[in-house]
Amino acid sequence: MSLRSPLARAPRARRIGAGAVTALAAVSLAACTSNTPSTENEDASGQQAQNVVANDEPGDEVVIGFSAPAADHGWMGSITTSAKKAAEQYSDVDLRVAEGTNDVNLQISQVETFINDGVDAIVLLPFDGAAMTPVAMKAMEAGIPVINVDREFDDPNAARVTVLGDNYGMGVSAGTYICSQLEGQSDAVVAEIAGIDSLPLTQDRSQGFEDALKSCGLDVDNRVAADFTVEGGERAASNLLQAAPKIDAIWNHDDDQGVGVLAAIQNANRDEFFMVGGAGSANAMRSIKEGGSVLQATVIYPSTQAADGIKLARLLAQEKALGDLVEVEVPREVQLYAPVVTKENVDQFLPTAFES
Incomplete structure (x- = not known):
């Protein structure tokens, strides 16, 4: 099978949703700018603004496979927990979570199971990015978009989107x-x-x-x-x-x-x-x-990287995009910021913090 471009869509049989540009707050990838479609209008630059619908409105069901290493410390435990919480926000997401493992061969078999099951997207935090690259590439070749979280693959073509800390x-x-x-x-x-x-x-x-x-x-x-x-x-x-x-x-x-x-x-x-x-x-x-x-x-x-991965996987499967951007496709890479938390701003960050 020939290698598909990481920017290519999944096959027609795998496509889901209407593909409208959607409104999604860039910081949290969660908040929407509108709950109802807006009529087409011309913006200040003279360009035609596209119709938008809220990203969080239910669409066609999507099946997302998720795999991450074992939760052997607080940060890694929060990765899986936050991914599950993100999926629970959507009635149209069926999240299938593989057991956390630090065994590369087992994680490879988990991804192969997702491929054989024909999931709509895979969110993967690799135990070993290099070792997981071939099976991630296999998923991409099968038309299943892979969202790579935190630990990068050897080949960027093995992921449609990469979500990284800094x-x-x-x-x-x-x-x-x-x-x-x-x-x-x-x-x-x-x-x-x-x-x-x-x-x-x-x-x-x-x-x-x-x-x-x-x-x-x-x-x-x-x-x-x-x-x-x-x-x-x-x-x-x-x-x-x-x-x-x-x-x-x-x-x-x-x-x-x-x-x-x-x-x-x-x-x-x-x-x-x-x-x-x-x-x-x-x-x-x-x-x-x-x-x-x-x-x-x-x-x-951020230990919420996988949660962002789930949200991006849903957008890809439903052919949506980031509504706060002009582009009609989800970006190739999302790198999250590394702010300093002090006594003055701690209350802003506590709700998404992980337990050590």
């Missing part, structure tokens, strides 16, 4: 915030507790952090790596605190491992610095809101 942007946001808090302190000591150093996402986060600190004349004076677990975070933080008798600011890449990091800080009786977390867990945000902790802020890495 790892480099996380580092930039963390570094920029620390610069703002240490303004004028050119001798400030900045430390970093990274995740798994071999992962590109960790490397991207660290590079963004380094680049942002350079803009205010700071650098990373002490750095250790953990493993995104509570135990690893506590061990890495203990080593850091022993090696650095003076610290002014710490960026910890991940709020799950941050539980251990904060335990190590408490055990060492250190509080001369402030800390910025990463990913945006609910317990971290609650601590920020309450105050009284070294944890002063955290940087979002």
